[in-house]
Amino acid sequence: MWHGIAQQLSQVLAFEFVIQERESLQGGDCNQCYMISDGQQRYFVKINDREYLPKFESEIDNLSSLLQTSTLSVPQPVTCGVVKDHAFLILNYLPTKPLTAPTEQYHLGQQLAHLHLWGEQKEYGYDADTYVGLNLQPNAWHKKWGIFFSECRIGWQLQLLKEKGIEFGDIEEIVTLVKQRIGTHNPKPSLLHGNLSDNNYALSVNGAICYDPSSYWGDPECDLAIIEEFSNLGSEFFAGYEDTLSIEDGYDKRRELYQLYYLLCRCNQYGGEYLTQCISKIQLIQQDLI
Known part of the structure; x- marks a missing residue:
């Protein structure tokens, strides 16, 4: 699965992205979430069942709409797709912590x-x-x-x-x-x-x-x-x-x-x-x- 995700990400980035680091992250209630890196660039990845793809497509559309407003800060969507039995969504990665201040x-x-x-x-x-x-x-x-x-x-x-x-x-x-x-x-x-x-x-x-x-x-x-x-x-x-x-x-x-x-x-x-x-x-x- 991860090789297929890296291949599709490489096509979007227009250079070969080889996953050298993969870290499981705490995510929402629905998806498996990861940070992947090739040693230089880091990305946030959501994984779910294949039939979840329309939800990831909708998320990309919504994030793109919000980005156009230049008001609320949201992640930059990169791509989404399917690999075998899984759907995936890739966003830019930013380390975060609770918003308390x-x-x-x-x-x-x-x-x-x-x-x-x-x-x-x-x-x-x-x-x-x-x-x-x-x-x-x-x-x-x-x-x-x-x-x-x-x-x-x-x-x-x-x-x-x-x-x-x-x-x-x-x-x-x-x-x-x-x-x-x-x-x-x-x-x-x-x-x-x-x-x-x-x-x-x-x-x-x-x-x-x-x-x-x-x-x-x-x-x-x-x-x-x-x-x-x-x-x-x-x-x-x-x-x-x-x-x-x-x-x-x-x-x-x-x-x-x-x-x-x-x-x-x-x-x-x-x-x-x-x-x-x-x-x-x-x-x-x-x-x-x-």
Whole structure:
């Protein structure tokens, strides 16, 4: 396998890359991760089953889109492909450590706000479907945020869970309630990172860096909601964000809806405690407490 990966990397680099060092790394929950080196250049490699290739292709597309904004720092994608029974993704390699310093958190908040201010898009969605972990995100373009989020996010995940035998109630009723709670909120579409949980950002020699995006054009509050639910970023991060871009009134209510989506994604992938959290959140929506 590794010889085949080196051959394909060599074709992209236009010189022969011979792996002299390979180190297993702590990665996400889905992939095997490695650092490879020829003694001079180092690269980060993700390995998974062959059918995982579309997810790696989507990741390259998302990283490329974020790089075009020159706002949020993300890894440079190199290539992806298949070797026998495995799919692989190669990115540039940067040593990282936890992002704990208040100053660096503040700067990351500023970067994310600049991402949310970047570009002009009139509709919500993306040119291709994307992924949150193993969960497909359908991104058909919509003009109304409430319709897009309630149907393409909440409704979609509820249907996937139902197909696994997990039901939280009538899907159409829950989708309608979410749509009502969002109401007339129709923010300017922003390009989102889409999955800024605590294992998807770190500190590199060049400052904060983010990875594993699930990008699409949506409400910037979705990025903030997952950060509050699944990260250790604190007040300094939000100070940096709000010094650059104000958070709209009503976010405290919408945040609960947006967090429900990410809880449903995790419930779909892991089950366990996320099932209980989803039940609690949906009951609050049904009782008009969100």
